[in-house]
Amino acid sequence: MLSFSALSVVATLAFSAFTSAMPLDPTSAVSTVGNLLPVPALPVGVPALKRDTPRSVAAIVADVTVQVTPYVEQLKYINKQNATLEVIEPVVTNIKGVFASAVVEVQGLMGLSADVILAPVTGTVAVTVAELAQIIAGLLTLVFEVVGVVLGVVDSSILSCVTYLLVSLAELVGCLVCAIVMLVDGILANLVATIVPLIGAIIPIILQLNVLIVIKIFGIAL
Numbered sequence: 001m002l003s004f005s006a007l008s009v010v011a012t013l014a015f016s017a018f019t020s021a022m023p024l025d026p027t028s029a030v031s032t033v034g035n036l037l038p039v040p041a042l043p044v045g046v047p048a049l050k051r052d053t054p055r056s057v058a059a060i061v062a063d064v065t066v067q068v069t070p071y072v073e074q075l076k077y078i079n080k081q082n083a084t085l086e087v088i089e090p091v092v093t094n095i096k097g098v099f100a101s102a103v104v105e106v107q108g109l110m111g112l113s114a115d116v117i118l119a120p121v122t123g124t125v126a127v128t129v130a131e132l133a134q135i136i137a138g139l140l141t142l143v144f145e146v147v148g149v150v151l152g153v154v155d156s157s158i159l160s161c162v163t164y165l166l167v168s169l170a171e172l173v174g175c176l177v178c179a180i181v182m183l184v185d186g187i188l189a190n191l192v193a194t195i196v197p198l199i200g201a202i203i204p205i206i207l208q209l210n211v212l213i214v215i216k217i218f219g220i221a222l
């Protein structure tokens, strides 16, 4: 488990990236790390927060996976001919939008009971650390694998633009993980340590992008 001070450093990194990467109206974004610790005021205009019953972390992450899958599918089969910025950018922007809403929704769970936060996707028994790690690792793998595909296909003339775009996506993914880790800290032990062995396949892509937030959260050695 990360120490609290290490977590604070990561959180600061994550949420400065979050506010700069946030595709939504910046006036409605949660703008400081400080807003994380107490229950943040509900930003207006974020549909995810208008639910009567807050969704659990597992339900949010599972839904992000469902929502990003069609976008991932669009990027999965790009080739040299159609791997252009015009094709890639809107798809990545859509994926970022899904993650940004999820970050806000997870932050909205701060201060709620463990029953709510750890509710399962279906059924009534609270998720275990292994189950939640599996759901999160599945989402990370889905996203970073396709990031790897895109990086491998794009022409060198647009590689730096595309890399920049993918780094901004990866930072938002890191924000979501960071928000989850902070939220479950104290109610679910060893989440990070349980995720790490499940994401071995995507670590080279994370290192290639050099996404500091993700590297720090998972303590990936450079």
Ligand SMILES: *[C@@H]1O[C@H](CO)[C@@H](O)[C@H](O)[C@H]1NC(C)=O
Residues within 6 Å of the ligand: 074, 075, 077, 078, 079, 082, 087
């Ligand atoms: C790019 O072309 C391939 C091969 O024709 C196709 O399968 C894929 O769907 C195309 N992707 C996009 C995003 O247009």
